[in-house]
Amino acid sequence: MLYSKLLIPTLKEDPAEAEVISHRLMLRAGMIRKVAAGIYTYLPLGWRTVRKVAEIVRQEMDKAGAQEVMLPAVQPSELWKESGRWDYYGKELLRLKDRHDREFCIGPTAEEVITDLVRREVKSYKQLPMNLYQIQTKFRDEIRPRFGLMRGREFIMKDAYSFHKDKESAEAEYWNMYETYKRIFTRCGLNFRAVEADTGNIGGSFSHEFMVLAETGEDFIASCDSCDYAANVEKAECRPPEVVDTRRVPRDMLDEDDGGELKPIEKVHTPGKKTVEEVAEFLGVKTSKLVKTLIYKYARGVNAIPPLRETPQLRALFPDHGMGVAVVLVRGDHEVNEIKLSKILETSEPIELADEETVRRITDAPTGFAGPVGLSGIAYADDALRGMKNFITGGNEADTHLKNVNTRDFQASYFDLRNIVSGDACPKCGAGKIEIFKGIEVGHIFMLGTKYSEAMKCMFLDDDGDNKPMIMGCYGIGVGRTAAAAIEQNNDKNGIIWPAPIAPYEVAVLPLNINDKGVMDAATEIYESLKKAGVETVLDDRDLRPGFKFKDADLIGFPVSVVVGEKNLKDGLVEVKRRSTGEALKVRVSEAARKAGEILTK
Ligand code: ATP
Ligand code: MG
Numbered sequence: 001m002l003y004s005k006l007l008i009p010t011l012k013e014d015p016a017e018a019e020v021i022s023h024r025l026m027l028r029a030g031m032i033r034k035v036a037a038g039i040y041t042y043l044p045l046g047w048r049t050v051r052k053v054a055e056i057v058r059q060e061m062d063k064a065g066a067q068e069v070m071l072p073a074v075q076p077s078e079l080w081k082e083s084g085r086w087d088y089y090g091k092e093l094l095r096l097k098d099r100h101d102r103e104f105c106i107g108p109t110a111e112e113v114i115t116d117l118v119r120r121e122v123k124s125y126k127q128l129p130m131n132l133y134q135i136q137t138k139f140r141d142e143i144r145p146r147f148g149l150m151r152g153r154e155f156i157m158k159d160a161y162s163f164h165k166d167k168e169s170a171e172a173e174y175w176n177m178y179e180t181y182k183r184i185f186t187r188c189g190l191n192f193r194a195v196e197a198d199t200g201n202i203g204g205s206f207s208h209e210f211m212v213l214a215e216t217g218e219d220f221i222a223s224c225d226s227c228d229y230a231a232n233v234e235k236a237e238c239r240p241p242e243v244v245d246t247r248r249v250p251r252d253m254l255d256e257d258d259g260g261e262l263k264p265i266e267k268v269h270t271p272g273k274k275t276v277e278e279v280a281e282f283l284g285v286k287t288s289k290l291v292k293t294l295i296y297k298y299a300r301g302v303n304a305i306p307p308l309r310e311t312p313q314l315r316a317l318f319p320d321h322g323m324g325v326a327v328v329l330v331r332g333d334h335e336v337n338e339i340k341l342s343k344i345l346e347t348s349e350p351i352e353l354a355d356e357e358t359v360r361r362i363t364d365a366p367t368g369f370a371g372p373v374g375l376s377g378i379a380y381a382d383d384a385l386r387g388m389k390n391f392i393t394g395g396n397e398a399d400t401h402l403k404n405v406n407t408r409d410f411q412a413s414y415f416d417l418r419n420i421v422s423g424d425a426c427p428k429c430g431a432g433k434i435e436i437f438k439g440i441e442v443g444h445i446f447m448l449g450t451k452y453s454e455a456m457k458c459m460f461l462d463d464d465g466d467n468k469p470m471i472m473g474c475y476g477i478g479v480g481r482t483a484a485a486a487i488e489q490n491n492d493k494n495g496i497i498w499p500a501p502i503a504p505y506e507v508a509v510l511p512l513n514i515n516d517k518g519v520m521d522a523a524t525e526i527y528e529s530l531k532k533a534g535v536e537t538v539l540d541d542r543d544l545r546p547g548f549k550f551k552d553a554d555l556i557g558f559p560v561s562v563v564v565g566e567k568n569l570k571d572g573l574v575e576v577k578r579r580s581t582g583e584a585l586k587v588r589v590s591e592a593a594r595k596a597g598e599i600l601t602k
Contacts, residue, residue, distance in 0.1 A: 001505070003540040007044050010552050020216040022487035023148030025496050029556045031504070038145025038153030045556065048504035049483045050156060054135050056187045056501065057158045057477055064180040066131035066160055071113045073137055077103035079112035083455045092140045106139035111452050111474060114161045118470070119458035125165045128460060128470065129173055133160030135479065147216070149480035150440065160475040163453075165462060170447060170471040174206060177445050177475045181210050185442065188482060189499020191489055195221050196231035197444065198339055206447030207235075210477075211439030212485040221439045222420045226432025233436065234339050236420040237427045241387025263390050263404040265373065271399045274368025276332040279401055283392065290332030290392045291385060291405070293370040295359050296341065298324050298351040325354060325362065329372055329381040331388065334418040341417050344380060369394040371402055372410035381412035440485045441478075448472040490580075496557030497580050500600050507537045507596050508558040512546040512565040522574065522589045523564040529593040535600065554579065560596045 009030040017034075018024040026032045031046030042050055058068065077095070080086035086093075086105075094106045107113065114132060122130065138157045145153045160177070164170040178194065185192045190212050197207040209232055211221055220233035231237075273279045280287045326345055330336055342351055356367050363370045371394035372379045385391075390404045426432040452458065453469035462468050483502060490497040500506060507530055511523035523539060530537040538558070540549050546565070553561050563575040568586060576595045577584040587595045 001538050003508075003538050004542050006538065008552075008556070009043070010555055018148065020147045020150065020488065021491055022150065022216075022484040023146075025487055025491060025555070026148055026484065029496060032148060038142060038151070040149065040152060040154070045504040046483075049498075049502050050480055052502045052504075053188060053479050053482050054156070054158070057135065057184055057479065060180050060184045060187070061133050061158070061160065064131075064176055066133045066162075068134065069117075069132050070134050071107070071110050071117075071136065073107055073139075074104050075107045075110070075113050077105065079116050079456075080105060083112050083115075083452055085112070092142065094139050094141050107136075108138055108140040109157075109474075109476070110134070110136075110159055111161065111448070111472075112456070115452045115456045115458045115472070118161075118163050119453075119456060122163065122470075123461060125460055125462050128163055128165045129169045131160055131162040131173060131177075133158060133475075147484070149484045151218070152480065155481070156479040158477040158479055162473040162475070163458070164471040164473075165460060165468070167471060170473055171206075174445060174447055174473050177473070178208060181443050181445065181475075181477070184477065185210055185212075185482070188486060188502055189490070190442070190482070190486055192442065193221065193223075193230055193439070195223075195439070196229075196235060197446075198232065198235040199447070208445050209439075209441045210443035210445075212442050212482075212489060213437055214440050214485065214488040215438055216488055217438035217440040219439045219441050220419075221437045222424075222434045223437060224426035224429060224432040225435055227426060227429040229426050229428040229432075233419050234337065236434075238383065238416050238418060238420050239425045239427050239430065240383040240416070262406050262408070265405055265409060266403040267395060268392075268401050268403055269399060270369075270401045273399075273401075279392065280332065283401075283403075285392065287332040291372075291388070292330050292332055292334075293363075293372055293379075293394055294328045294330070294336060295354040295362055295370060296326045296328055296345075296351050297354045297358060298326065298342070298345055298347045299349040325358065326351075327362070327370075327372065327375060327377065327379040328417065329379050329385055329393075329412060330418050331382065331384045332392075334382060334384060334421065336382075337417060337419045340415070341380070344415050344417060363394075363396045365394070365396045365400075366398055369396060369398060369400060371396050371405070372412065373402055373405060375410065377411070379410060379412040380417060381407075381414050382418045383414050383416050384418065385412070386414055440481065440488065442482045442485050443475075443477040445475045446473065448474050491557075494551070495555035498557040498559055500559040503536075503557065503559050505536045505538045505556075505558055506600050507535055507560045507562060508553045508556075509537060509539045509562045510546075510549045510553060510564065511540065512549070512563065514541055514543050516566055518569055519564050519566055522569055523562075525589060526562055526564070526574065526592045530596060533593060533597055535593070535597055560599050562592050562596055 011028045014024055015027045030043055032040045035041055077086055096104050135158045139154050142153050145151055162173045192210050192212045194208045194210050197209040199207040222233050222236040223230040270279055273282045276287050276290050359367045389406050393402050393405045395402045420434055422436045424434045450469040458470050459467045460470055487496050509523050509527045511519045513519050527537055527539040559579050561577045572588055573586045574592050575584045576587055578599050
């Protein structure tokens with residue numbers, strides 16, 4: 001392709017709205033343009049890369065035995081009502097009405113539509129297993145669309161759904177997809193890791209996220225420095241501490257500064273000191289010596305049974321029986337894991353910290369001074385508290401904290417409800433220590449079980465004559481996000497360094513002066529032989545100074561450039577340059593195409 005004919009509106013300056021490198025470089029290299037928040041047009045270069053990622057996905061999915069279909073982007077509400085997700089999905093679901101006032105949504109995912117297809121068309125165990133996938137535009141009305149293609153509202157996803165007659169078959173397909181995903185991301189040239197992810201109510205290790213390691217990632221990965229354990233921090237379980245009963249703590253387990261004893265509670269005046277940091281500094285202790293008391297409000301849902309630990313007193317505070325309140329305790333330097341807490345509270349709706357008014361009603365104190373001692377009801381405490389003694393909590397009174405509080409002093413049930421942190425013992429091997437990395441989730445595989453097949457009656461006739469719900473798995477890949485993640489991992493100050501398999505074009509031929517006939521002839525000869533060899537090549541035929549051409553070639557990130565200049569050409573030579581290392585080789589004109597091809601395959 002001739003550069004002069006291509007729509008490549010490169011930008012010299014960094015666009016102000018782009019916070020992360022991939023977003024910046026995709027805008028600067030003229031690959032994408034924003035149309036509305038989280039909605040983009042893909043320009044020729046951007047679309048070529050997206051298509052290449054999609055093609056790798058397609059080839060590997062086909063090789064793995066999956067079949068490609070194309071489901072509609074607009075989906076009727078009836079199906080979503082059958083699965084129960086019409087009400088549950090919330091504001092991320094873009095809903096609309098047609099001229100007959102019928103409700104639809106733009107698919108954020110397609111479990112309902114595919115389950116509907118399969119329940120109609122597949123009846124017998126003989127037709128199973130089956131894995132169907134599509135590569136299709138999805139819409140999710142994300143609260144904070146950002147980072148370009150990384151978190152868009154409209155984005156391209158490969159979604160696959162498999163159907164099985166039994167657990168063994170479903171598990172086999174799960175691992176088949178696991179291996180397929182490894183091949184896909186390896187072929188895309190990514191440095192990635194498969195990590196255990198939250199499985200909702202399925203349990204076991206049947207959900208993995210494929211994470212591209214990058215500083216700009218929005219996910220945190222807990223990884224053991226000694227065994228192969230790796231999990232999303234959302235899901236990583238914390239190993240409970242050794243001490244179980246602090247009423248009878250063995251002497252040798254107590255810090256020396258505690259004098260080996262559980263001391264009586266002491267009230268301390270802490271004027272205006274509300275945060276963990278302020279109190280710790282004021283009292284001259286580490287934040288790990290404190291216990292934070294957080295009061296959460298959560299929706300129980302109309303039909304949900306109130307959780308066991310909610311007391312009549314707490315409930316009396318909220319006559320609206322749909323709301324619940326939970327008092328949650330974690331060590332001062334730990335954070336509540338709201339996903340774990342939601343599960344403990346048996347709620348599927350988002351939970352949130354209570355407002356000032358609620359905190360006052362429960363603790364009789366302004367926010368910042370809540371503590372478990374003297375509160376009615378049973379608190380939800382993190383397991384780590386069982387290993388603590390003589391700690392500091394709020395005093396349920398303005399400007400007051402309590403010292404030497406122990407688990408003997410309040411009623412609590414203990415759970416794993418915090419985020420794992422760096423330095424924690426590995427939950428799997430126990431011997432290693434946890435390290436935390438940031439990652440970009442590019443793929444997600446998930447064992448669905450019978451959630452959708454039961455709700456939507458997707459049944460099959462088994463060989464024993466029984467009608468049974470199919471067991472399902474689902475498998476997603478963010479196609480645009482994968483392209484963006486590749487840039488996050490492969491760039492320098494001059495621009496993108498594409499892994500060759502997903503580069504928009506493989507080679508740029510750069511004649512340094514198009515008005516020199518010798519230069520243009522040699523450049524054209526190389527360009528033609530690259531094209532003939534099937535190499536995707538751009539000939540930069542613009543009448544521009546060499547500096548501009550080099551800048552654009554580096555910004556766009558052609559894996560290989562062939563530089564044709566008067567000086568080298570006098571000796572019959574041109575320069576073949578590799579973008580990733582900057583290394584340049586002088587070769588004869590007739591050798592240039594072969595050499596470029598060789599670099600690409602290495
Ligand atoms: P996230 O936690 O990042 O919101 P998710 O868990 O909602 O992701 P899935 O529902 O598992 O994502 O979707 C499958 C894949 O689709 C993800 O692994 C990701 O690569 C991609 N994806 C999800 N949301 C977006 C988005 N807003 N923009 C671009 N890609 C996305
Ligand atoms: Mg999401």
